[in-house]
Amino acid sequence: MSLLMLDADSFQSGIREKQVTLVEFGAKWCPPCKVLLPHLEAMSTEEGERARLAQVDCDESPQLAAEFGIMSLxxxxxxxxxxxVEKLVGLRPKSVYQTALGRYIQ
Incomplete structure (x- = not known):
């Protein structure tokens, strides 16, 4: 399962109102983002329907990056x-994202 790509037009509909959504704000040129993506794709498969995992390209959606105060990728x-409910800045081990997501999954 791959990550859902969100932009300004699809962001609100992409965020699950009654569940949990993890959104990675990054860019194609960002080396740490490239390292993180395979981990998030694996988590997307592992979580299945319990959570949605998505990404926003900050170069293509600068208004979303500004709205959520994205200063680092x-x-x-x-x-x-x-x-x-939670913001994790910078590249972290996969287990950190799993633990944070697990706090909100029913």
């Missing part, structure tokens, strides 16, 4: 019931 924001 990659930044991962976890949304629960449509609201941002």
């Amino acid at each position: 990659p930044t991962v924001i976890i949304f629960h019931n449509g609201e941002p």
Whole structure:
């Protein structure tokens, strides 16, 4: 399962209102983002329907990056019931993302 690509037009519909969504804010040119993507794709397969994993290209959607205060790449924001609840800045081990996501999965 691959990550859902979101932009300004699809962002609100891409965030699950009643569940958990993890969104990676990154860019194609960003080396740490390239390292993170395979881990998030694996997590997407592991989580199945329990959580949605998505990404936003900050170069293509600068308004979303500004709206969520993205200052460093990659930044991962976890949304629960449509609201941002956790922000992880910089590249972290996969287990950190799994633990953070696990706090909100029912």
